[in-house]
Amino acid sequence: MRPRWGQRIPVYVVLLFGTALMVLPLLWMVSTSLASTKYVTTFPPKLFPDTFEFANYGRIFSDTDLGRYLFNSVVIVIPSMVGQVVASSFAGYALARLRAPGRRIWFVVTLATLMIPYEATIVPTFVTFQYLGWINTFWPLIVPQLFGSGYSIFLMRQFIMQIPTEYDEAARLDGLGYFGIWRRIIVPLSVPALATVAIFTFTFQWGNFLGPLIYINDPEKYPLALGLYAMTQTSNVGQTPDWNLIMAGGMLLTVPMVMVYFFGQRFLYEGGNALGRIRV
Amino acid sequence: MGTMTRSGRAPTRRTMSNRTRETVAFYLFMLPWIVGILALYAVPLVASVVLSFTDWDLFQPPQWVGLRNYSSLLTGEGSNFWLALRNTAYYAAILVPVNLALSIGFALLLNKPIVLRRWFRTAFYLPSTIPIVAVVMLWSWLLAPSGIVNSLLGTVGVDGPAWLVDPARVKDGLIIMGVWQLGGGVVLFLAALQAIPRYLYEATMLDGAGPWRQFRSITVPMLSPIILFNLINGIIGALQVFTQVYVVTQGHNAGALMLVPFLYENAFEFNKMGYASAIAVLLFVMIMLLTLVVLRWSRRWVHYEGEVS
């Protein structure tokens, strides 16, 4: 397909308009993050401040706890990603390849978990974590990720199903066991799906708000999303919150997510992608 | 079904012990997830049901109260349940179809061989990456009574409302914010478009089919499974909306009282764990029923190529 330019112009017009809607807010966020503290109280804010205070990005580490929030977010996100990737590729492999009584049931159960809202189980889960003494620790945020999730397992299974079984057979003839096949064949060949799972886990955990709101109550343990919210709340009377610092902190949250998406696109979309094969 | 036939292809070559070994391997690989299903879904779900029949404040031992939580939720004087349900239904009924249509539209455009395609795609994903406090700050400015949105409406003679303040309009404000963050749906549709084999288009092009017929006869059917998936996910997500509502209204504006914030305030602000569990159970039942209805309806329009589940 090689449409002519005449056909493409409307496409660009629509996309540019959409892009403006999507990107302008980010520009405004950047400009607010560079505004001086005095300037920030003017409302509505202007898109271009009179002076650019790049020092704000230093101040978020010296004058606020954002450095700590960032660290907390990293501590929560990394084990979550590893756990999701490993657990879901395990289960995805089993569901796609291994024959066992009950396999179909487990597959359907996996799909059914997608329909259980997080909130339906929130109270007992909270009580359980409380019983374990995990309130105000990172465990309630990390541990559930170590089991995988219906969504990622489903993705992995769909992807692994389209890897030719001949590879498994060949590996088996070479004397590899199931674990060996998983490690030598399945993992290397399912990198795009693994990356997709990692990207989704990252996106979910990095921006997670409700989880930390419920489980974390020590301001020193807040992750970024909750810490930023707290910064808008604990302001002194008669003062507007330090929006410039809050927006600079917001960039700490946004930039990694954008970069992950930008560089992860090739895994999400290119050849034999797992996402495109989702079926209910 | 496909998997069953595939695995059933060569049963004779395997001995009994091999089969046992495979079963053991299956359950070993599944172990983390099975534990997860039990610990994070099955047990808590049943526990939610049990708790919903009790009165419990987390401190004193739970009291069995039978159906009282349900009756006071559904028929009690001044119960906010119906209000929360109405608000949530309104929010979902508008947001889900609008988001679905726009996501497909933008995904189609972003799938074209345009220059700077990666950058355009990233731009559409941007709003999903902005922290909620910044999103709310931004929109409370854009949607202020004399804000930009209303100024634009003013130029076409429309007197814009106080979007995020007026109890009658705050839901619309939240919907606008939700539409703006449609990036997640676009990602799925883009991936699905990439997965449509090119030869299908090439074949119809030989038949002389125009773009519209290609869209109708190839793109839509090939996308239909993912439309279904997005539809179900969208419904579940919209019914579960929490963070935006919480940050925008901080629970003071009943015009935006939705089911999950309602659950949250009862469970974690008023410590009414039994009552909150009853809300959770009702929410779950509603989602289950809606999903089954959508699945049944989808048989009429979802096109599956060959196998899969």
Place this chain on the structure above:
Amino acid sequence: MKRRAALRAMAVFAAMSVGLGLAACGSDTEQSGTADQADLVMSIWGSTNDTKTYQERADAYTATHPGVKVTVKNIPIENYDQQVDTMIAGGSSPDIILVDSTRGPALASRGAILDLAPRIQSAGLKLEDTVDANRISGYNLKGKQFALPDRGGNLVFYYNKTMFEKANVALPKAGWTWGEFTEAAKKLTIVEGGKTTQYGVAIDNWPQAVESVTRSFGGTILNDALDGPAIDSPQFRTGLQTYYDLAAKLKVSPTLQDYADFGQNVNRDALFAQGKTAMIWAGLWDIPDFVKQGLSFGIAPPPSPDAANPTMMAFGTGLAVGSRSKQQDAAWAVVQYMFSVDGQEPIVANQQDVPSAKALIPEWEKALPQGISYADLTKASNQVFSPARPPQANQIAKQVEQDLYPFFTGSASVEEATSNAASHIKATLAGS
């Protein structure tokens, strides 16, 4: 997914869960640490000045008891109840918990904070020697003394002197009538080119101000027995309507819609600080911030529609000991110290608030910034009221705020909003 399979899956779910049963749940409180050796956590809400002041008071105790350290944790006020509840439920209860008369009863009725009466008795402590008797009763629920009074103070009325002098309007004083007030507010409102550049007064739906103003009209939220609503009484409705008419009818105050144009989280205090309004109802804790902004302002009792009714809700906080704290003895010792005159000294020094200790009041008045007189407020001290609260106070407060919100945004009549609130209150009080 096929439906048969789905049903089978659900059956598997149910079977598994029933088989596993429910996780047992319990809790234990074992004491660790002694009164001389402890690491305590104290939960508070408020500004950075609040954090600083509480930490100073705690450190003063540490200076004489080196084994006891207190960490002050400032929790955003919107999440305070939820976070403290989770900490308690999660087995990491704060040892010392800042409460007020709305939050306290809920925590006390659940047994989350200790009844201090036995400890007060065995320590031979006479609370009346330090603070006014009516401050003590605010922290008492059915004979249980769940907290010691900490900060005092009440709702007051702020006015911007510069604006009053410019408009040549007499300054507010004790005995100010509602009529005089509205006249002044009209004169102080400046409209330029259809846009209000200065408001006479800034009101909104802040519950404490709503409760104080309606009380001055003779209305209360609950009946005297605390077992039913009174929010739908004619007095409450008149008060509420008159209050909101300042914004809706007289246009001498911004409406909630107008606030939305000022920016997120900009409230009446911020407007006063930015010199955009001449008067506000507010707490005494605003004083240091307004001084910092360089405003010339004064404080007075709020205007009164009927001299027989009180106009100023008592604020203040109390200090409670967590019943699941593992270091109750040390926590009680610190609370006792913070209650003492010495322990309250930093409240005055940092101009944080009014101390509850009677002995410190003269010093507090003296410490007020230049030009701010407390004399009129002392004259009106009989206008302070301290509403008694049921254990469900917390939930009722939030419900009332939600129900009055449509009224404040002009989308419900005062009758609709208050009737709605009344039926909710009835249900809540009947509920538990």
